[in-house]
Structures are given as structure tokens and as C-alpha cells.
Amino acid sequence: MRSFSYERATSPGDAAAAAVGIANAKFIAGGTNLLDLMKLEIETPAHLIDVNDLALDRIDETADGGLRIGALVRNTDLAADRRVRRGYGVLSRALLAGASGQLRNKATTAGNLLQRTRCPYFYDTNLPCNKRTPGSGCAAIGGFSRQHAVVGASDACIATHPSDMAVAMRALDAVVETVRPDGTTRNIPIAELHRLPDDSPEIETALQPGELITSVTLPKPIGGTQAYRKVRDRASYAFALVSVAAIVQPDGSGRVALGGVAHKPWRIEAAEAELPDGAKAVTARLFADAKPTRDNAYKLPLAERTLTAVLREARA
Amino acid sequence: MRFEHPATFNPIDQLKVIGHPTSRIEGPLKTTGTAPYAYERHNVVANQAYGYVVGSAIGKGRIGAIDLDAAKAAPGVLAIVTADNAGKLGKGERNAAPLLGGPEIAHYHQAVAVVVAGTFEQARAAAQLVRIDYVKGDGKFDLAAERDSVSVPDPKIGGPADTAVGDFASAFAAAPVQLDATYTTPDQGHAMMEPHASIAAWDGDKLTVWTSNQMIAWGAEDMAKTLGIPRENVRLVSPYIGGGFGGKLFLRADVLLAALGARAAGRPVKVALQRPLMFNNTTHRPATIQRIRIGAERDGKITAIGHESWSGNVSEGEPDMAVSQTRLLYAGANRMTATRLAALDLPEGNAMRAPGEASGMMALEIAIDELADKLGIDPVALRIANDTQVDPEHPQRHFSQRQLVQCLNEGAARFGWSKRNAKPGQVRDGRWLVGMGVAAAFRNNLVTKSAARVRLDQQGRVTVETDMTDIGTGSYTIIAQTAAEMMGVPLEKVTVRLGDSDFPVSCGSGGQWGGNNSTAGVYAACTKLRETIAQKLGFNSAEALFADGVVRSGNRSVPLGQAAGAGDLAAEDAIEYGDLAKTYQQSTFGAHFVEVGVDADTAEIRVRRMLAVCAAGRILNPKAARSQVIGAMTMGVGAALMEDLVVDKRHGLFVNHDLAGYEVPVHADIPHQDMIFLDETDPISSPMKAKGVAELGICGVAAAVANAVHNATGVRVREYPITLDKLLEALDID
Numbered sequence A: 001m002r003s004f005s006y007e008r009a010t011s012p013g014d015a016a017a018a019a020v021g022i023a024n025a026k027f028i029a030g031g032t033n034l035l036d037l038m039k040l041e042i043e044t045p046a047h048l049i050d051v052n053d054l055a056l057d058r059i060d061e062t063a064d065g066g067l068r069i070g071a072l073v074r075n076t077d078l079a080a081d082r083r084v085r086r087g088y089g090v091l092s093r094a095l096l097a098g099a100s101g102q103l104r105n106k107a108t109t110a111g112n113l114l115q116r117t118r119c120p121y122f123y124d125t126n127l128p129c130n131k132r133t134p135g136s137g138c139a140a141i142g143g144f145s146r147q148h149a150v151v152g153a154s155d156a157c158i159a160t161h162p163s164d165m166a167v168a169m170r171a172l173d174a175v176v177e178t179v180r181p182d183g184t185t186r187n188i189p190i191a192e193l194h195r196l197p198d199d200s201p202e203i204e205t206a207l208q209p210g211e212l213i214t215s216v217t218l219p220k221p222i223g224g225t226q227a228y229r230k231v232r233d234r235a236s237y238a239f240a241l242v243s244v245a246a247i248v249q250p251d252g253s254g255r256v257a258l259g260g261v262a263h264k265p266w267r268i269e270a271a272e273a274e275l276p277d278g279a280k281a282v283t284a285r286l287f288a289d290a291k292p293t294r295d296n297a298y299k300l301p302l303a304e305r306t307l308t309a310v311l312r313e314a315r316a
Numbered sequence B: 001m002r003f004e005h006p007a008t009f010n011p012i013d014q015l016k017v018i019g020h021p022t023s024r025i026e027g028p029l030k031t032t033g034t035a036p037y038a039y040e041r042h043n044v045v046a047n048q049a050y051g052y053v054v055g056s057a058i059g060k061g062r063i064g065a066i067d068l069d070a071a072k073a074a075p076g077v078l079a080i081v082t083a084d085n086a087g088k089l090g091k092g093e094r095n096a097a098p099l100l101g102g103p104e105i106a107h108y109h110q111a112v113a114v115v116v117a118g119t120f121e122q123a124r125a126a127a128q129l130v131r132i133d134y135v136k137g138d139g140k141f142d143l144a145a146e147r148d149s150v151s152v153p154d155p156k157i158g159g160p161a162d163t164a165v166g167d168f169a170s171a172f173a174a175a176p177v178q179l180d181a182t183y184t185t186p187d188q189g190h191a192m193m194e195p196h197a198s199i200a201a202w203d204g205d206k207l208t209v210w211t212s213n214q215m216i217a218w219g220a221e222d223m224a225k226t227l228g229i230p231r232e233n234v235r236l237v238s239p240y241i242g243g244g245f246g247g248k249l250f251l252r253a254d255v256l257l258a259a260l261g262a263r264a265a266g267r268p269v270k271v272a273l274q275r276p277l278m279f280n281n282t283t284h285r286p287a288t289i290q291r292i293r294i295g296a297e298r299d300g301k302i303t304a305i306g307h308e309s310w311s312g313n314v315s316e317g318e319p320d321m322a323v324s325q326t327r328l329l330y331a332g333a334n335r336m337t338a339t340r341l342a343a344l345d346l347p348e349g350n351a352m353r354a355p356g357e358a359s360g361m362m363a364l365e366i367a368i369d370e371l372a373d374k375l376g377i378d379p380v381a382l383r384i385a386n387d388t389q390v391d392p393e394h395p396q397r398h399f400s401q402r403q404l405v406q407c408l409n410e411g412a413a414r415f416g417w418s419k420r421n422a423k424p425g426q427v428r429d430g431r432w433l434v435g436m437g438v439a440a441a442f443r444n445n446l447v448t449k450s451a452a453r454v455r456l457d458q459q460g461r462v463t464v465e466t467d468m469t470d471i472g473t474g475s476y477t478i479i480a481q482t483a484a485e486m487m488g489v490p491l492e493k494v495t496v497r498l499g500d501s502d503f504p505v506s507c508g509s510g511g512q513w514g515g516n517n518s519t520a521g522v523y524a525a526c527t528k529l530r531e532t533i534a535q536k537l538g539f540n541s542a543e544a545l546f547a548d549g550v551v552r553s554g555n556r557s558v559p560l561g562q563a564a565g566a567g568d569l570a571a572e573d574a575i576e577y578g579d580l581a582k583t584y585q586q587s588t589f590g591a592h593f594v595e596v597g598v599d600a601d602t603a604e605i606r607v608r609r610m611l612a613v614c615a616a617g618r619i620l621n622p623k624a625a626r627s628q629v630i631g632a633m634t635m636g637v638g639a640a641l642m643e644d645l646v647v648d649k650r651h652g653l654f655v656n657h658d659l660a661g662y663e664v665p666v667h668a669d670i671p672h673q674d675m676i677f678l679d680e681t682d683p684i685s686s687p688m689k690a691k692g693v694a695e696l697g698i699c700g701v702a703a704a705v706a707n708a709v710h711n712a713t714g715v716r717v718r719e720y721p722i723t724l725d726k727l728l729e730a731l732d733i734d
């Protein structure tokens, strides 16, 4: 770990401004991801801006009947919130499928969205990784890629985004609210928050330097049967091999987002038109451009089968 | 005390303290966080500095150049030790690859430097400034690719490379039912909670290391040898160990680098191996490829059994003796085993819980299940039909005790085995395909010399000192129970001090030999102390009774403390064994029963319930022994379903080198788990009539899981771990 300076910001605007005032600054929220990466010198910020005092830890109802989730709301609190459980079951379930109780107590909404990949090569600074060291190559390609992306990957990077929460938020059409260093705010639909790797896998989101997430809003509840199914090698405390967030309406229409398959939560709205025809038709659209490796080709049938199971249960 | 003949009635048989499910006497220290583990021994010596280990970034090759300038100039740095300035180093008897590498690199994350600084953070930051230019060599990292260029090893333990009885080839060819299958087991890591950690301090030319090590005498000896200093100048202290599983049997880099760092910095230094280093820097259970051939009559009688195993290791490393149990487990007139070793440049393979036995049983006990399938015979019945009460290679040699059949029968009854549908893929519970599997558990009992010193003071308090270790197993408690039973005092009157090379040399903890041998050593020392006391009191030592804190003979009775008199009375002795281990085959047995559910859609495999029935001699403390078996069963589930140190064959390392990538079971993986012991005493094993327990529990578990998965789905997976991707294709989607 490199030495760094530290400050506690007191307002979102100040935090954002401070982040561009000092070179190589980073926000720290729960620290459950960032600190691990700093210890291994995968992240080497010179300055940390602690955002825990920004009073962004509330969940409020919005004027249009949705919810505004503060960036600092802990995963545990969000999962347990009555309004979330009632109107956004998929989100609550996704959160509870992630990490462990201890981690969820610390992990924040914004931190969860911005957590970095679990590609094992990303974690070993001796090995090539374009995401960690741009231009060094990608050790996962041709290496151990059982958990990597099957779709939307590039020749530069085949990593996945590991968040469960983000997959549910994608299905819910969440919107990320931010403040920029110049004080202006903007809304980013979650579909546009995470990028595909292309040839710059080190750039993971649409956020600009110093841009701070202040909250995430959820539109008015859309009802339906909401499921989150996470498939993994052990029963808890493991990242998804494949996960499915689904909202299925009584008329058979619905929404589907997948985790564990791409550099971002994977949802193609057009594919949802196929829902009445069943999982196979949907996944055929979702994975039309899939390029799995030998190690992770199993994810394609697995995703289809998991979606089949989710739809069967949702319609039962 | 020499143990030459089967034990007769002795004070242990009173079972006033021995055999009771006593809670750990050191338990409160652990649950309150006050048991002093190596890295946290802040008070043993002042002025401790911190060492941070730099591991090799390549799997094979050499260091071209090292630039230490930036690291040396970093804040707080006191010293940096590399092979260049460490001085001449020897190598421990039990180490294959050198613990400090350079310029030659033997394996990935081999230690190449330790950076010592005033704080941990300074040491870590500076370590990351060490610049090393490597010259990559061509390494061999792929066992399967090396399978044809192996050598015939000369194993130090576990038997010869080749064994043969009768005529395997003809008998197998002639057998009406044949099985010929190949299985693979991956490299596995010990993944214990506490990393290897040491604090080293020099006092002149004398070195003390507070460390975490299972085998104190081996460690001290190999430390002296590596540093080239007299053995008596090295003291190792290791009273608490946060798990070892074989990973802490040997001197490892933390001890050496703490000592070298302390010498260079001129002050005590502590070093813990960073978690990411633990998988590639230390030892692991090596991967195997195993071919098993069994020929049988139609009635199930085995006529030919052959087991071949291939594993790899660094130069001077040993093979995994996966075939060893096949030589003893089932009857059959024609037999062969073969062990071959490939030269690999992966980290050093070495002992992990039930070395050889665990990996061998993973394959053999699937093979038996497959044979049962072919024969259409119940797998419990098939095992019973091929039971043997003698060593099949040397029929004059009997097992001292062998209750495999009883374990199988008892387990089958308790588990509800009769409800198993022999036809795979038939039982459904909601989304789950349900199946049951069975496997034998089988691990040998090893006897080895073990010494202890016992002291009695005026208050009647008994203190035991031995360099035996407690690696979470319960050694403190069973040793206290032994001394209490022998001296006729309550448990509270016994103090046990372990893990110090100043104490008499014990058997140490490993190979499930610790419990039986270390307590037998304490038995020997207590027997001597009883004689000393009796003599002092003028009693006939054969008649003296030690009970309720007093010594009695005829109508005289003296409180123990009074017998000690003004000074303490002490006695030291060791248990040493005669030929009983040669005349008899001493082993422990069990049966594992497992029920799994396999999700019909996703092929996720979850254990629903498991039961082990074990027969392992006298159980000195049923609570501690049960914990050992439960832990071992859990580890076996890990081996079955998830544990896999994945080799990157290009870069030559285990890629998933942290606990997020190397998964071991969590509570939710095994909702119902139980085990029972059958009554057994084995007077041939030792005066304690006990045997090993802790490794028996892992032997066979993985195969029982694999067999249950087969019963649930009809899919036979022969490549561990059994992950869902290996089942998916074969499962029909509903």
C-alpha cells in the first residue's frame, strides 16, 4: 500500500471538487473493496476523500412514487427496508445474495455499483492485465477464465462486473444521480453507468473524474413477481457464476437482467419481447453475440436453464 | 518406556477422566481472544520490527538484477535481506525448494526478499518498491502433459514405488467383470485460518522464534541446519496454532526470513506470510492422475486390483502416495500398485491432511461404486463382501482391529440407506434430484516416539511439559486428561505446557499420530513419576493407588502434594515402540454416508446431510474427537465440490491464491452433519489403547459425495472437484 493523505468531506459538492483538486484522489465509502485493492497496490490513490459524513444515508420516497436511495445507504439497510421489500423484491433478494452479513453492513450503494472485477489476474500485480495496467495484455484470455464474461467482452478484457445489486437495479431501470466537481448534477440511467471493456477496460463507468454518486432512484414499483436467482459453487459467500434478475408480470411480459456474464449487468430490452416464448428465445437474443472461452462456455446453457427455472417459478 | 506387548489393564482404563467429553481447557483463551498466537506476541520481546516478504513473480527462471535503492530509501526501512546478502544458507532436511530463492527461481512466489521496517505499513510499502528483473525460464507446469516423462521415485514414506502380489495382469484379463477408470484430483491448499507467522529474536548467537508450527523438533533442527548454527542455539516456541493441516509441519519462509531479518536489522522481527503468498509460497497437496483397474467375479468377489498414480513435484520433492490404501483396504489375490513422479516447477507438493490416503480414497472409493454398478450389487454389500481381516499382501499380518463392516452396517442403518434407490436419477424433491452415496473411510495409525516431563508440586499440582503442539485438535485437553487419570487428580489440578523446544521432544502433530502418541508419552512420564512418588513414600509402586489427590498403599494414605515434599518431584520419559506395528497392521476405519441434492435446472450440488461412523481405538475425548471428524468431513466436502488450486500452465502458478478464489465450504453448504464412534479399544496401539482420528474423517468423504451425485443424476464425474459445469450437459432440462 502506498501512503496517502486523507480527508473527510462534509458536502457532496465539496467532495467532488476536492477530488479534482488533488491529483489521483479517490472517494472511500465502506472501503470493503477499495482498501483490499490498495493493500495489493492494484489501486494506488494519493488521496482519499471519505464520503461517510455526507448525510447520504437516507431512503426517501420520490414525488412520482419511487425511492431515492442515498449513495451511503448500507447494503444491509437497503435490503431490509420495508418499501424496498414490498415494491422492489428483486433488489432486496439480490442484495442478500451478495457477500456476507459483515460486508453488507459496511458496503454502500455507490460502492457496490463501483466495485471492481474479481478476475483473479486483476488481483496479481505480477501478471499482465489491461484493466490494472493498460497495455500490458490480458492474462485471462488463454488462461483460467471459468468465471469470465461470455458476452460483450473484447480482445483487451473479458472480465465481469461482480455486483448482484447492480443486476437488480438494471432490471428496475434505476437512475444514478451525481454531482460533478463544478457543482452541476446529472442523472445517468443505470444502463449507461457501466461500460463494456472495448479497448480501454480500465475505464469502467461513464462517471467523469471527480464525479460523485449522490443517490440512486428507483421508479415507481412495477409489481409483478420479482426473483433473483444466483448460481454459485457454494451456498453462500461466493460470487455468481450466473445470476438472473427477473420481473414477470401476470400477462407473461417482463424484464430480465443477467449477472456474471458481462462487464456490466446484461440486459437487452428487445430480448424481453421473447419472454412469452420462454427462456431459450430470450437467451438466444441476449447471447446472440456471445464469445465464450472453453472454460466458461457452460455459462450459456446455465443462463438459459436458470432463466427457465426462474420463469417456471414466477409463473407457478 | 518401551511398548513391546499389547497393553493390559492400566490406570487409563479407569476412565474417570479419559473418555469424557471434556471441553477444551484452553477454550476460554481462544474464545476471548487471549490465546497468544505467534504474530500477536507483542510482549515476548521488546522492539519488534516488521518484515514483509517479496515473492517471485515468475514460476521458473532466475533473477537477472535486483534494484533495492528505492526500497532502501523508503521511510522506516531497516534492512532488506535477499539471497545476495543472506550469507551462506543450508537447506532443511524436510525442505525441497530453498525457502529463500535467488538467483535461481524454483517456483512462483518463492520468497526472494524480506523488507524489514519499523511498522508493518512501511515494510509493505517498501516491499512494493523492490525492483527485480527476471529472466524467465521454461517451466513444466502441466501434470497431464508430463505423464509420459515421469520417473520411478524412491518414496521416503508410504511404501515402494511398485508393489505386486500374484499376477494382476492375467487375473484382471480373466475377470468376468472389469472396471478400468481414470480419475484426477487437483492441487489443494491447506487454507488454514492463521497464516504462517513468526517473531525472531537473537541474543548473541542464540535464536528464539515464536512461531506457528506443528512439529517443533523438526522446525528447530531444520532452522539450525539452514542457518548453519548449532541446534542447541535455536529455540522454537509455538503454544497456539490457528490450523495447520500439514501446511505447518515444516520450517517455512516466515521462520527463516524473520531470523535473517532480525539479524540484519539488529532487532527482533516478525513476519507473517501474506494470504496471497500462502498458496504458492508454501506447500500444498499435489494433484494426481489415478488409474484404477478392478477385476471381480459376478458375485462381487474382487480377484484383481490395481492402482497407478501420477503426481508431480519440484526437484527433491516426494510423490503423493495415493495408492497406499489400495494395498490394504480390500481383499483380492492379485494386486499391483505403481507410483510415478513428474518433475514439475509448481510450488512444492507435500503433506496435507491424510496425505496420499485422502487423494487415493477420492479415486478408489468411486471405483468401488462403479464396480458395484457394473455388478448390480449394493455398494455397502460389495464392500462387506471384500472385507479382509489381514493385510492382503501379507496374510499372516492381522489388523489389530478392523471394524469396517460394523461401521458400514451401523451407518447404513442409521442413515436410512435401505431407502436409497439403486437406479440413478429417480428421486426428486421439488427442484432437487436427490441421491445417496457411501464410501469407506480408512487411515492408518502411526506410532512414533514421544516424550514428556511431569512435575508434582507441594500443592498437589501436576505440570506436564512436552513439545507437543495443539493445532486446534485438543492436545492440551487430552494430555491434561491423561495426567489427571494417571496421577489421580482432578483436571483442574493439571497444567499443560506445550510447543516449546526446551521441552522433551514429542511426536508432534501430523499424520493423525498426535493424540495417541503424545498421550502415551505422558503416560510413560506419569508412570515414572508414580514410581518416584511411591519410592519416596516407601510404598510398593505396583500396589500404590493414585486417586482423589492421595496416594494409598495398604492402610496408609498420603496427599499427593505432601509426597512432593519441599521441592518438586519430576519425571521424564518417552514412549517407544517395539515391533507391534510390524506384526500387526494398525488402522482406523469408518464409513461415510452422504445425501446430496442436485438442482435439476442449474446442476448446483448441495449436501443435504452426511453421517460418518468411525472406529478408531479408544476415544480419549469424544467431544474433541467429534470436532476433528466433523472438520475433516467438511474438508472432504470441499475436496469433492470446490477446492481446486487452478494452475496457469503458461505462467506457472496457482491463480486463485486467496480465500475469495479458493473456496472452502461454509455452514450453509452442509445443513445436517453427524458422526458417531463405535466402541473400540486397541491394546496393540499403545498403553492408551487409542489411535488416530483426525485424518480418518477426511478419507473417503469426497468419494461418498461423488457417488451420491451419481446416484442423484446418473452422471459419473471422475475429475474433482465436481462442479456444476461438469454435470450440466448431461442433465435433461425439464
Ligand SMILES: Cc1cc2nc3c(=O)[nH]c(=O)nc-3n(C[C@H](O)[C@H](O)[C@H](O)COP(=O)(O)OP(=O)(O)OC[C@H]3O[C@@H](n4cnc5c(N)ncnc54)[C@H](O)[C@@H]3O)c2cc1C
Pocket (backbone or CB within 6 Å): A026, A027, A028, A029, A030, A031, A032, A033, A034, A035, A051, A071, A097, A098, A099, A100, A103, A106, A107, A108, A109, A110, A111, A112, A113, A114, A115, A162, A163, A164, A165, A211, A212, A213, A214, A237, A238, A239, A240, B660
Ligand atoms: C469477500 C467479499 C465477498 C463479496 N461478495 C460479493 C457478492 O457476492 N456480491 C456482490 O455484489 N458483492 C460482493 N462483494 C463486494 C461488495 O459488495 C463491495 O465490496 C461493496 O459493495 C463495496 O462498497 P463499499 O462502500 O465498501 O465501497 P468502497 O470500497 O468504499 O468503494 C468502492 C469504489 O467505489 C468508489 N465510490 C464509493 N462511493 C462512491 C460515491 N459515492 N461516488 C463515487 N464513487 C464512489 C470508491 O472510490 C471505490 O472506487 C464482496 C466483497 C468481499 C470483500
Ligand code: SF4
Pocket (backbone or CB within 6 Å): A117, A119, A120, A121, A122, A128, A129, A130, A131, A132, A137, A138, A139, A140, A141, A156, A157, A158, A159, A201
Ligand atoms: S480479463 Fe480484464 S481484468 Fe482480467 S486480466 Fe484480462 S484485462 Fe485484466
